[in-house]
Amino acid sequence: MSQGRKKSNRDSKKIIESDVTGVVKRYIDTGGYGFITEDVTRRNVFFHISAAVSKDIRRRDDPIRAGDEVIYNLYQAPKGFMAESVRILNQESSESDDSDDLHRRKDSRIGLRGRECRSGGRGGNRRGGSVGRVHELLKDWSDWSTENQHSSTGPGPEPQPQPRHPTCTCSNGGRGKVKDTKPETSTSSNPTSGWDHVKAEHTVRENTQPHVTPPNSTELSGSAKQRERGNIFYKSATEDFSATVRIIRLENAITCYKNALSCSSNRDDEASASKNIGMASWKLATIALESETEESEKRQQSILKHFKEALKFFCTAYVLRSYKSASWGDKLVESWENCLEEACEWLAMLDTAERVAGFSELLGYVPDCSLKANGYIQYSTLLFHEGLTAWQDGEYKECYRFMRECYFPVQEAERLCEGDCSIKSEIAVLQEDVYIHTCVAESSMARATGDDLLEEHLKNEETVNTNIIWTVIDFYTQAAMLCRDKDLEQEAIAYSRLGRVYGKVLTLPSRGKDYYKKAIQLALSMTPRTFHGVGWFMESTKFVEDFQKRLNKDEEEDKDKEAALEEMKEDVDKLSEMATKKGDLDFVKDIYKTWPPKAPGAKLNEKLSTKKLLLKAISHYHPDKVDKEVHGKNWFYFSGEITRHLNSKYACQKGVE
Known part of the structure; x- marks a missing residue:
């Protein structure tokens, strides 16, 4: 019956939040239970000594005391809030832990026998006394939950007890002191209620969270302590947990790392903290990539933000790598190279406009190296193809803008290639393509301007204004010169426009015929490509044919005239x-x-x-x-x-x- 009731109580609990911090308000040693005042909401939370992680208890006398700073997992029980996996943050220790155990994951089992022996110092049967304490415990819990169930989210009725041991403080860049109060990560894989343990005195509970015992605080700087605390959060953000829990823990880790960076007293600490921020931000970006619950636009913004943060702090650490060992620097380079590669793979899946914007932002945070040169090559290639698309759509100004934007990344890639022959050859090809298409785009812009000016003049004016016509001729001439020996088709189109102005507007058929003939010759030089059915080619061919017919006719008339006048x-x-x-x-x-x-x-x-x-x-x-x-x-x-x-x-x- 007791076991069935125990199962029911456990199943009725629901976890609300992990890694909540607070201060022990009251602890009743005889009953083995007490209350914690939460730091943020100031609500009172019930806990039982069986919920405390045994490996964290380093006191030989009292396992937990009023005023202790703790971190725990918050559950909603049928009768109110209760804490599980309680870990003590500020306790003196008579033993020193090996630093190699900092991120070691262990299962800790804790029983009630030792506690019962301590709490039963007055004599009597311990089993019989245990049953009496169970009823006393349940009564106190019931009375407390009834009084606090409507005020659990507000401040407690009493001020929060001050911890007996001061928390670590550090300088924060002129913004005052930053308290080292970020909790270590601890989550129970099989949470059970405190009173269930009292009723089942031989029940053993497991804790599968990573267990960390901080080194002696006298041996570490404030920055190192903050980094170690952040490492607890970082190490605990494993794939065993949901994305939401992992994100919360990584954000807590980043907060600790940023505190460590702000209170760094030397370049070594700055480099370590910056690298850690980069690693945690990269991990957040990876989680966001795997997530499909958020909206597409919001998700993309989140991914880009985390990649930017990661590369930014990797770059800071890279600049400070001379203060660290060579192996440390090698691992750092490997990390940010993989991060940049992952970011580029993600950008490749986006639309072109989003890809261009993403490359522009991310590459600014990458330190100078050959990998950044490859990134600039990808960026300029992307701009180049975007310009080609705009040119094919007749958007010549947009094409010209994209081609001009290619010059900076190409020049940066050339500067950063560091003598790599393969990169240099790729840059040379890209430079040539960009230059040619820049000229072609500028030529197309000049031709389009001349077309618009001529059309407007002929539509609105009854007589020919020679000043405007000569301006049009200048635009067409510029168009032909810009693409000479670069794009034969565009050069031929420009010559056909000049033939139109001279032959049809200025009524100078002989001069017009010369330009039309040049356009035809250029078109024929592109064999086997044909231009049958293309407007400018058909216009040029027709004008030259008509001119030839008129010329033949004039020759015949000249012969008749000469004969008539002779008579x-x-x-x-x-x-x-x-x-x-x-x-x-x-x-x-x-x-x-x-x-x-x-x-x-x-x-x-x-x-x-x-x-x-x-x-x-x-x-x-x-x-x-x-x-x-x-x-x-x-x-x-x-x-x-x-x-x-x-x-x-x-x-x-x-x-x-």
Whole structure:
């Protein structure tokens, strides 16, 4: 019956928090129980002497006293709060523990027989007396839990007893004293209630937590003590526990290590504390990597934060490695190299933008070495590919920005490569690629600017503004020069744009044909690649073909014209003589009389001024007003000769009112 009741009580308990600190408020030696006032919440917590870890009890007389600072695991029992795995922090010791036992994990078993012998000094049957104390204990516990169940989270009714032994204090960088009150880690793997042990006097409980006995405080500095306390937390954060418990213990360890760093009195202590902070932060990052309970964004921020902290303090320790042994420095280098490698593997799984930001932050905390050079190569390669993606999407400014951002990591990698030939060759290839694509991006930006300027001008202006057109030509010329011998396609596109401006906007077909022809030649030089169906190539080909057709047509017309004028040689000679010897007005009158115009309604109006008369005559004799099919080729070409002489006369009249 007793065993069944015992099992029920144990199963009804629920752990609330591990590694809680407090001060023993009262201890009743005859009953073997007492109460602890918690440091933070000031609530009173019941405990039984059987919950104390035996290996931590180094007193020969009283195992535990009022005023002792303790660390324990807090449980919620049916009748209130109770403590298990109680360990004493500040007790004098008559024995010295070997420092090799600092992080040794042992099972400690504790019985009630020794305690019963001490508590039963007044005589009597110890078994019979034990039963009476059980009832007394249960009554006191019931009365206490009833009084405190509604006020357990507030301050206790009495002030917290002061410990009889002062806690370790250290300097904190000008911010006052930092108390060495961080608890050592201790968690029972099989927690049982205090009264269960009283009712079952031969019950043996196990403690599977790592057991640590601090060395004599007179032999250690304040920084060393804090590091040892942090080591307790760090060593206890094993995979046997949940991620939440491990995170809490590692954070407690980091707090101790930072206290150790702040009260360091020499470089040796600073190096050790910095390395320990880095190791604990790295472990936190690893736990966060394994966790899948947090939101993705929050989890990534947590991982990045821990990696940054780890690399930051590893770097600090690396700078101070000369104050430590060579083997210590080698282990440190191995640790932060593995940490950086793990961080890079994690970054590789993120989106590109997050990867770029992560590399930018993390590499700033890595000390100068060949590994950092590799990190900068990865970073610049990432920026390079991001720039290529932007260029393919037509975002030339973004591409140019990414390419310019590549220069710093590439130069840093070159500085840190330390003569490594493989890294140097990789850097050389990367430098060449970055330079070429920087020029191509700048060329594309210049071409895009010229396109926008030309399109806006042609859309909003009725007449051609030569100043704007020459600005457009400058942009296209710059685009062609920047990518010359670097990207043939981009150079060909720039030449096709120049051909468009000269041939179609400025109506200089011969000049336009030359640029279009250059674009076609560059395209053909990229064989076997073809550009059929590509806009700029089709435009260039069509313009050159049309120009050639017009050229052939003009050659045929020149032959016909020469033959026609040969037949009218006498008239042509006479016209030339009249234009040379006669004045403007007489010349116009004579040609109207000798070769009257054949355009409908074309008559000489002598009342007009000489300038207007010449202009009117040009319109009457112009070849556009002559139908070649109706009036014949001879008259068509001869009227062109008359118009040519009239234009010469009219040119002399410009500026005359």
